[in-house]
Amino acid sequence: MECLVGMQCNDFVMVAADMTAARSILVKKSDHKKYLKLSDKLLMAVTGESGDTNQFSEYVAKNIMLYKMRNGYELSPAAAASFTRRNLAGYLRSRTPYHVNLLVAGYDDESGKPELYYMDYLASMAKLPYASHGYGGSFTTSILDRHFRPDMTRAQAYALMIECVKEVQKRLIINLPNFSVTVIDKEGIVDMEPITQAVIANQATA
Amino acid sequence: SERYSFSLTTFSPSGKLVQIEYALQAVASGAPSVGIKAVNGVVLATEKKNKSILFEDHSTYKIEQITKNIGMVYSGMGPDYRLLVRRARKMAQDYYLMYHENIPTGQLVYKVGQVMQEYTQSGGVRPFGVSLLICGWDEPGKPLLFQCDPSGAYFAWKATAMGKNNVNGKTFLEKRYSEDLELEDAVHTAILTLKEGFEGQMTEDNIEIGICNDDGFRRLTPQEVKDYLANI
Numbered sequence: 001m002e003c004l005v006g007m008q009c010n011d012f013v014m015v016a017a018d019m020t021a022a023r024s025i026l027v028k029k030s031d032h033k034k035y036l037k038l039s040d041k042l043l044m045a046v047t048g049e050s051g052d053t054n055q056f057s058e059y060v061a062k063n064i065m066l067y068k069m070r071n072g073y074e075l076s077p078a079a080a081a082s083f084t085r086r087n088l089a090g091y092l093r094s095r096t097p098y099h100v101n102l103l104v105a106g107y108d109d110e111s112g113k114p115e116l117y118y119m120d121y122l123a124s125m126a127k128l129p130y131a132s133h134g135y136g137g138s139f140t141t142s143i144l145d146r147h148f149r150p151d152m153t154r155a156q157a158y159a160l161m162i163e164c165v166k167e168v169q170k171r172l173i174i175n176l177p178n179f180s181v182t183v184i185d186k187e188g189i190v191d192m193e194p195i196t197q198a199v200i201a202n203q204a205t206a
Numbered sequence: 207s208e209r210y211s212f213s214l215t216t217f218s219p220s221g222k223l224v225q226i227e228y229a230l231q232a233v234a235s236g237a238p239s240v241g242i243k244a245v246n247g248v249v250l251a252t253e254k255k256n257k258s259i260l261f262e263d264h265s266t267y268k269i270e271q272i273t274k275n276i277g278m279v280y281s282g283m284g285p286d287y288r289l290l291v292r293r294a295r296k297m298a299q300d301y302y303l304m305y306h307e308n309i310p311t312g313q314l315v316y317k318v319g320q321v322m323q324e325y326t327q328s329g330g331v332r333p334f335g336v337s338l339l340i341c342g343w344d345e346p347g348k349p350l351l352f353q354c355d356p357s358g359a360y361f362a363w364k365a366t367a368m369g370k371n372n373v374n375g376k377t378f379l380e381k382r383y384s385e386d387l388e389l390e391d392a393v394h395t396a397i398l399t400l401k402e403g404f405e406g407q408m409t410e411d412n413i414e415i416g417i418c419n420d421d422g423f424r425r426l427t428p429q430e431v432k433d434y435l436a437n438i
Contacts, residue, residue, distance in 0.1 A: 071310075071312075071313060075305065076307070078306065078307070079305040079306065079307045082304065082305050082306035082307070083304055083305055086303065086304050086305075
């Protein structure tokens with residue numbers, strides 16, 4: 001029911017996550033943030049089993065902080081993604097696997113490039129230009145296959161993200177009215193305006 | 207060592223850990239080893255005298271590779287060294303398994319130092335009777351040289367000598383070292399440092415040399431050592 005979308009352009013990565021927290025037939029919250037900042041230039045968007053999502057993402061975030069404390073420098077996004085995947089894989093064949101699907105997005109200062117990693121609950125990982133999770137992801141992948149370009153500006157990427165959200169809202173039976181949007185670039189992590197009904201209506205008239 | 211719940215390394219009234227002092231003695235009376243950091247690499251060198259001509263040269267080595275770009279040598283007790291080489295190699299691979307990146311040299315040194323410290327504060331064990339010289343090349347273009355002592359303390363060096371004659375060795379290096387030494391010159395200087403306290407004729411069969419540069423760490427072949435010796 002949950003949806004995550006990410007796209008990696010030349011100077012930034014943009015990640016959108018739906019904001020609906022629901023249990024059975026009840027929508028608990030429609031402004032729920034499904035991402036966690038792992039460090040200044042690293043972000044993890046998580047969906048999956050309730051509780052596992054918080055537990056796992058906080059565990060990874062704290063370990064990344066610990067590495068920084070111990071060694072005086074931060075893990076690169078690639079190393080952090082590898083660490084995350086290794087943990088997921090380790091717990092997979094235990095009595096307590098984590099049922100979480102992730103998008104890990106970051107900016108690597110050393111290479112000067114943004115990076116996006118797709119990871120699922122079976123601990124598979126892929127570095128991708130664009131990726132998604134959830135039923136909604138099937139629709140967004142089609143849109144991104146058609147329209148994604150790596151040289152987009154933030155405004156263009158945001159507009160494309162709106163197109164993705166519109167498609168999900170049109171075709172997915174589950175109602176996902178709001179999506180948070182976050183951007184990571186060489187300056188750090190910036191929250192953009194969430195894509196809400198008002199934003200979509202404005203964009204239609206603009 | 208599970209039988210002992212108490213440490214054998216305990217403080218003396220003067221505040222010293224005598225076992226560590228003794229371990230350092232074992233190091234100081236061990237075979238000389240030398241490490242020199244150059245602008246474009248690091249060199250490790252050590253004396254490797256076999257007590258009899260019946261010994262098979264080049265069947266065992268003192269200079270060992272830990273990862274593609276980290277190498278190690280010691281002064282002191284060989285068997286203790288071999289255990290640390292095994293541990294260091296495993297720690298480096300565990301790091302790679304976790305992060306899919308090569309372990310930074312400083313982090314490996316930290317972990318090895320931690321192991322050595324544990325043996326000064328655990329039940330039923332004695333400290334390692336070795337000091338290690340660990341050299342590495344972390345990208346981009348950063349040569350590093352560290353020493354690890356039996357106490358677990360570690361130091362970064364530009365150039366140093368350990369084992370027998372290490373005081374004279376360090377004095378010699380203080381005079382000979384310069385910040386813009388190239389690797390070729392550093393190898394030359396390392397050989398000369400070893401030569402200072404060497405009894406008898408130095409050949410490619412009784413010294414070992416290892417170099418670390420942007421191609422990684424490797425031990426020099428006897429032929430390469432012979433070529434360097436011909437130039438001194």
